Amino acid sequence: MSKRDDILDRAEELFTEHGFHGVSLAAIAVAAGLGNAGLIHHFPTKRKLYREVLRRLGDELEGVVSDALTGATGPREKLATVVRVVGTWSLQRSGRARLMMRELLDNVDRVDKARTLPLARFLENARDLVTAAQAEGLVRDGEPLAILAQLFGSIAYAQIARPTFAKILGGKLLADDRRWMATIVADLEQTLFA
């Protein structure tokens, strides 16, 4: 793995845990095993480093979904595939799901287009899928994006809330990861389809 990727990995961990403003360049540099100036040599500004971290995330999500969609035919199967893939992705890559959530909370007040583009493509495709499924009467009526938001929200939030719930309630009361996520994903299709 290149040093550049190594830096991105460390930075991603830190951004995921503390958010953009909660992480200093110095902290990233230490985590990546180099000095402040060495870090800036690879990424000219903190913001560009952060953008690069998000780009990797967006690319991965888009890739995973579009890969899974190649075999699927028809709106219903496609939509069900998206739900399943996003669910397992959030389970396996819970850190990235958390980071994506942070970005959704933050980027309202950001102007940078480039960062939101990968997410935009993903969203548009998913929305068109819902609309198509609605046209065939497969999916219940309602604002398509709201349905999507509910869908991804169920998954993402469940993933994010888990450690917090565990901490707040003192642990021990939670089932294992698989059962937790199974509870959520298993019913999403049933929820979704009319």
Next chain:
Amino acid sequence: MSKRDDILDRAEELFTEHGFHGVSLAAIAVAAGLGNAGLIHHFPTKRKLYREVLRRLGDELEGVVSDALTGATGPREKLATVVRVVGTWSLQRSGRARLMMRELLDNVDRVDKARTLPLARFLENARDLVTAAQAEGLVRDGEPLAILAQLFGSIAYAQIARPTFAKILGGKLLADDRRWMATIVADLEQTLFA
């Protein structure tokens, strides 16, 4: 309204928009119309100010829910009430929903017990409600907290994602607030109950 409450209001706005680390004491002081030292006079540290903001939020949510529950009898009605109330609360107080989400993302690495306590009470009550409803066969099986996470996640995320979606997709494609939230809340009971 007391100056103290005024400060809390301004601080809440800023924390909601930028997160704890994204807001400086100076920015809060300016927004509240006093100097840095004047702010510190009212709240000795930034962290305590933030905690107070969260406490108000937790109290409100708990109050709203418990108020609505006084009339309700039986697990099914109670649970349906919670869903409806949290939904409308998230709609009316979308800023607070956003702030709560931020807290869920952040507080994993915080040690402070006091801040999470109001949320804990709310969660425990809701969880017991789900368990009771499951015992009577009203609610589908599965980890109760996972079901709750899915529920609140649907609501909160939908609320949070709305402006972001609008921005990413360039606006104009979204229905109004009421229809958006109606899409989500209307189906939650149907989803929840077996």
Next chain:
DNA sequence: TGACCGACCGACCAGTTGGTCGGTAAGACG
């Protein structure tokens, strides 16, 4: 060999951070 390169460093910079300190002005209370 010598010219150039990317990777990286220590020292440094101006500006900002959360927070302290001594003081002051207005009002409440005796």
Next chain:
DNA sequence: CGTCTTACCGACCAACTGGTCGGTCGGTCA
């Protein structure tokens, strides 16, 4: 009247912020 409290300020502080600078090192290539 004097005393005490509350609300607030300007000046200040050490620590940290993102970022720059000049320079060093080990390689690569002609």
